[in-house]
Amino acid sequence: MAAVKKSTSRANALPYTERKSRDILVAAKKLFFERGVEAVTIEEIAEAAGVAKTTIYYKFGRKEDVFAAVFDLMGEEAMAHFPGDVDTTAPLRETLLNLCRRLMTALANRELMGPEPLFLLEAKRKPELGRQFFEMGPGRMRSALQNLIQDWADQGKLEVRDAREAAEDLSVLCQGFLPIEIQVFPDLTLSEEEIEARVTRGVDKFLRIYQAA
Numbered sequence: 001m002a003a004v005k006k007s008t009s010r011a012n013a014l015p016y017t018e019r020k021s022r023d024i025l026v027a028a029k030k031l032f033f034e035r036g037v038e039a040v041t042i043e044e045i046a047e048a049a050g051v052a053k054t055t056i057y058y059k060f061g062r063k064e065d066v067f068a069a070v071f072d073l074m075g076e077e078a079m080a081h082f083p084g085d086v087d088t089t090a091p092l093r094e095t096l097l098n099l100c101r102r103l104m105t106a107l108a109n110r111e112l113m114g115p116e117p118l119f120l121l122e123a124k125r126k127p128e129l130g131r132q133f134f135e136m137g138p139g140r141m142r143s144a145l146q147n148l149i150q151d152w153a154d155q156g157k158l159e160v161r162d163a164r165e166a167a168e169d170l171s172v173l174c175q176g177f178l179p180i181e182i183q184v185f186p187d188l189t190l191s192e193e194e195i196e197a198r199v200t201r202g203v204d205k206f207l208r209i210y211q212a213a
Helices: 016-035 042-049 051-057 065-079 092-107 116-125 127-135 137-156 163-175 178-184 192-210
Strands: none
Touching: 016 042, 016 051, 042 051, 042 065, 051 127, 092 137, 092 163, 092 178, 092 192, 127 137, 127 163, 137 163, 163 192
16 A cells, blocks of 8 residues: 655654544545545545555544545645734835735645635535635635734724725735636646746735825
8 A cells, every 4th residue: 555655844743643644634635636526435545545444434434524624634735834924013015025925826836726626516516615615725814814904004004994805905916817827727837936926016016005105
């Protein structure tokens, strides 16, 4: 049986039982994305993760429960480095650029965002999974941005009537049509220079709209 390779030092630092659970989810995510949820069996997940089938039933239950746990994992991965340590007293433009670089890097991550249609399909069948994934990932990103923007508004650096709306504007100005491009062009990758160009353009437009006089 092929064991799943640990992808991060954080995963290696987990206790043994937690590492095994993560191995199962990483293996399941890869199989789900490659072949679709319906086509994958618990036996195949167990073989890919290097565990016994009974281990998966004990830790998660049915295949549908494994899939729900994969949703949680993706939300966790989406928020892993966002927003990070933010000093709201630091220069505003540079801080926004750093934030949006992290946001765009996550959006351009093919492993994280590439299989989205599969998850959208499953979310249509089970809307509670879609809500769960949004709340764990994009929803938490939006809330983090909203809170930071409100802090800057309270400091008089930004003029905003609705911090949530401003957070959405910042995201849209930076990413443009990237989420659609990733789905339409499966081989699309963004270089650091391309990400920097999009981020700089978006942040500067955001500041022209919202920066206090």
